[in-house]
Every structure is written in structure tokens, then in C-alpha cells.
Amino acid sequence: PSGADRDDDGVLRVGGIPATVLRERFGTPLYVVDEEDVRAHARRALDSFRGAAALHGVQARVYYAGKAFLSTEVVRWVTEEGLAVDVCSGGELAVALAAGADPSRIGFHGSNKSTVELERAVEVGVGSIVIDSLIELERLAAIVQRRDAVQNVLLRVNSGVHAETHEFLATAHEDQKFGFTLEDAPAAVARIREIAGLSFVGLHCHIGSQIFGTAGFKESAARLVELHAALLEGGAIPVLNLGGGFGIAYTAADDPTPIEELAAGIADAVGRECAVRGIPMPNLAFEPGRAIVGQAGVTLYEVGTTKSVALGDGASRLYVSVDGGMSDNARPALYGAQYSARIASRVSDAPSVLARVVGKHCESGDIVVDAEYLPADIAPGDLLAVPATGAYCFSLSSNYNYVPRPPVVAVHGGEARVIVRGETIEDLLSRDAGLQLTEIEGI
Numbered sequence: 001p002s003g004a005d006r007d008d009d010g011v012l013r014v015g016g017i018p019a020t021v022l023r024e025r026f027g028t029p030l031y032v033v034d035e036e037d038v039r040a041h042a043r044r045a046l047d048s049f050r051g052a053a054a055l056h057g058v059q060a061r062v063y064y065a066g067k068a069f070l071s072t073e074v075v076r077w078v079t080e081e082g083l084a085v086d087v088c089s090g091g092e093l094a095v096a097l098a099a100g101a102d103p104s105r106i107g108f109h110g111s112n113k114s115t116v117e118l119e120r121a122v123e124v125g126v127g128s129i130v131i132d133s134l135i136e137l138e139r140l141a142a143i144v145q146r147r148d149a150v151q152n153v154l155l156r157v158n159s160g161v162h163a164e165t166h167e168f169l170a171t172a173h174e175d176q177k178f179g180f181t182l183e184d185a186p187a188a189v190a191r192i193r194e195i196a197g198l199s200f201v202g203l204h205c206h207i208g209s210q211i212f213g214t215a216g217f218k219e220s221a222a223r224l225v226e227l228h229a230a231l232l233e234g235g236a237i238p239v240l241n242l243g244g245g246f247g248i249a250y251t252a253a254d255d256p257t258p259i260e261e262l263a264a265g266i267a268d269a270v271g272r273e274c275a276v277r278g279i280p281m282p283n284l285a286f287e288p289g290r291a292i293v294g295q296a297g298v299t300l301y302e303v304g305t306t307k308s309v310a311l312g313d314g315a316s317r318l319y320v321s322v323d324g325g326m327s328d329n330a331r332p333a334l335y336g337a338q339y340s341a342r343i344a345s346r347v348s349d350a351p352s353v354l355a356r357v358v359g360k361h362c363e364s365g366d367i368v369v370d371a372e373y374l375p376a377d378i379a380p381g382d383l384l385a386v387p388a389t390g391a392y393c394f395s396l397s398s399n400y401n402y403v404p405r406p407p408v409v410a411v412h413g414g415e416a417r418v419i420v421r422g423e424t425i426e427d428l429l430s431r432d433a434g435l436q437l438t439e440i441e442g443i
């Protein structure tokens with residue numbers, strides 16, 4: 001996070017606090033999130049998208065995509081900075097509401113939303129629900145009719161643009177589960193418009209995640225505008241929601257487009273396409289997740305063992321095992337995601353060697369950092385800091401091997417506080433129906 005520098009004794013400061021102090025107070029592994037960094041990225045995203053939209057005389061709403069990392073504190077930070085919140089399950093909705101988010105500034109997403117989830121969303125009055133399928137449309141129609149409610153809805157459209165990112169992160173090419181094709185969308189919109197309790201407010205598209213360039217966003221936006229224009233015959237459409245997906249740098253090799261440039265490029269693409277079609281430009285909406293929280297997070301681990309493994313030809317690789325792994329960061333195992341690491345508890349004059357930071361789980365794919373040069377004298381007890389773990393690490397965490405999830409600590413103004421407490425083994429055993437609660441005590 002911002003403000004990561006070293007003390008005179010070589011200890012890395014995270015958000016102004018020595019990593020060794022964080023270890024003493026909270027233990028390891030530890031997710032550390034820099035509140036000011038989250039707020040700064042929220043402001044930057046809002047300014048970028050609003051500024052870009054204003055140049056075309058329209059407004060932009062920016063939703064924070066909670067799936068990247070959600071807790072009530074994070075909801076408070078981003079909403080205080082002026083962002084709306086995008087949730088994609090009943091659980092995420094509950095967190096946003098518990099944090100006091102204004103329901104009218106919550107967007108509800110998700111493929112295969114249940115009747116219970118939709119009912120709750122309508123009941124609390126979420127600002128919009130993004131419809132993902134015809135079955136969901138009818139499910140929601142039944143709910144609004146029964147409740148005599150009126151609900152704003154968008155239609156999720158698959159623009160067919162293949163974003164250049166990991167296969168599992170690309171969501172808008174043809175063979176995938178999300179949304180309606182460009183061909184099927186008009187019939188779905190017509191159906192929405194038949195239902196008195198549903199107010200069609202716009203189209204939605206999200207082409208994938210961790211995208212570096214602007215081309216895919218622009219192409220997708222242009223296709224959406226074409227569809228939007230065709231649908232105007234049936235009535236005005238106030239919004240066009242172009243989703244999230246804006247990439248961040250995980251390692252020095254990553255070179256994402258700055259969000260200001262992305263925002264300007266996308267707004268220009270929409271503006272140009274609207275001009276060509278002679279239609280008024282709709283207000284815009286965006287849903288960044290990773291770009292808000294990704295770089296605000298750092299994970300601290302303690303080294304437990306090291307092992308040099310011969311690779312043949314005299315080469316070797318140093319395996320550095322830490323006290324967490326794929327249960328707190330599944331991204332390397334899931335997507336081959338790359339991270340960096342450095343010793344946080346001291347500086348070393350030892351020569352650097354090629355190392356692989358691995359976790360404590362029973363899988364050879366349990367990798368934290370695939371390839372990193374670390375000092376050859378790295379040893380048990382050293383603290384390792386892995387930056388850029390703010391997005392999709394806590395939210396994708398698991399209890400694999402019955403490893404409790406680490407706490408999340410927020411740093412701000414030189415102070416640290418727990419915002420999500422760590423799990424205990426008792427927490428995990430408390431769900432085991434084969435045990436009486438009294439038997440769990442003392443484990």
C-alpha cells in the first residue's frame with residue numbers, strides 16, 4: 001500500500017506501521033488494508049468517470065463491486081467517498097445494508113439470484129437489479145406483482161467482445177453463462193416493458209476482469225450503444241452500465257491503462273457512437289472492484305521452512321514456505337496470478353536467489369509467489385510482505401485443510417485496527433454437527 005517504506009532498522013512499514021509491530025499485535029498470516037489508499041482510489045475512480053462523462057454532458061455513477069473485498073468498514077469508506085455499491089448475493093447485500101449503505105444506491109447483480117434474494121432486494125428497495133436470464137426475469141416479475149412494487153431493472157448483455165485476460169476472467173465472449181446475447185436482448189427488454197412492476201432503466205455489460213487496454217471496453221461500449229439505440233423506440237433509457245474490469249499492476253511487469261485514460265476512452269466511444277446514431281447520450285455507470293481495493297492490501301506471512309530443490313544443470317530453486325497460502329490467496333492456483341514478495345522484518349546483504357513462495361496446504365499448486373528473487377539467507381521467522389492482495393484474496397478465501405481465515409486489519413493515520421476478526425479452530429469446529437458445543441471447548 002501507499003506509504004510502504006522502511007525504518008532505520010530495515011523493518012518495512014505498512015501504512016506507517018512497522019510490519020513487526022503488526023505481527024506482534026495480530027499474528028500472521030495477516031491481511032492489512034490501507035484505508036486511505038482505498039479512499040484515494042475510490043475518489044480517483046469517481047473523478048475519472050464523472051469527469052469523462054461531464055465532457056459529454058452526462059452523469060456517471062460509480063458502484064464499488066463488493067465482490068472484490070467486502071466488509072462493513074470498506075462499504076463505509078467507499079460510500080463516504082461518494083460511490084454506490086454493487087452486490088451480487090444475499091450475503092453481500094446483507095453486508096452493505098449492515099454498513100448503512102443507502103439501498104437506493106445499491107445495485108444487485110448475480111447470475112441465478114434466488115427468489116429469497118430477489119424478494120429481499122425488492123423489500124429493502126435496492127436502486128436497481130440487473131437481470132441475467134429469462135427465468136430470473138419471470139421470478140422477479142412474480143415478486144413485484146405480488147408485492148405491488150415497482151423495481152428498476154437493467155438487462156445484462158453479453159456483447160461478444162473477448163477481453164484479453166485469463167480465460168476464466170473473461171465474461172463476455174460467446175460460450176459462457178452470463179447475460180443475454182445481443183440478439184436475444186430485445187425480446188427480453190420487450191418482456192420487461194410489459195410488466196407494470198418493472199421499470200427498464202438500461203443495459204449492462206461487463207466484459208471481464210484485470211483488463212489492461214481500452215480496445216475491448218470501447219468495442220463493447222459501441223455494440224451496447226447500437227442495441228441501446230434500437231431499443232429507444234420502446235421508450236427512453238436513462239442509463240448505460242459498462243461494468244468493471246479495470247486492471248491493476250501486481251508486479252513490475254504489469255502496465256495497466258490509467259483509469260483516467262480508460263474513463264475518457266470509454267466515454268468518448270459511447271459519445272461517438274451516440275452521435276453516429278443521432279441519439280442522446282445516456283448517463284453512464286461503472287463497477288470497479290479490483291481498481292479500488294487491489295493495491296490497498298498487503299498480506300504478511302511468516303516464513304516457516306526453506307528448502308533448496310535441484311532443477312538439474314546445477315540450477316536450483318529455493319522454496320520458501322509461509323504460514324498461509326491458497327486458503328488466503330487462491331488467485332495463483334486459480335489463474336496463475338503473479339505476485340511479488342519481499343522480506344518485511346529486516347534488510348539483507350545476502351545475494352538474491354530465485355525463490356518460490358509456497359503455502360502450507362497439501363497441494364503442489366499452493367503457490368503464493370511463483371518466482372521472486374529473495375535474499376539467500378531468508379530463514380524461518382522472517383516476515384514476508386506480498387503486496388496488491390486487496391482484491392479477490394479475502395473474498396476468495398477458504399478453510400481448505402481446516403486452516404482458519406486470517407484477520408483483516410485496517411491501517412489509517414499510523415493506527416491499526418481489526419475490521420474482520422480472524423477465525424479460530426473453534427469457529428470451524430462449531431459447525432460440525434457431530435460435536436456437542438461443550439466438547440469443542442478446550443480444543
Ligand code: LLP
Nearest residue numbers: 065206209210244245246287288289290392
Ligand atoms: N461488475 C460485474 C458484473 C462483475 O462480474 C465484476 C467482477 C465486477 C463488476 C468487478 O470487476 P473488477 O473491476 O474487480 O475487475 N476472482 C477474479 C475476478 C473475478 C471478477 C468477477 N466479476 C480474480 O481474482 O481475478
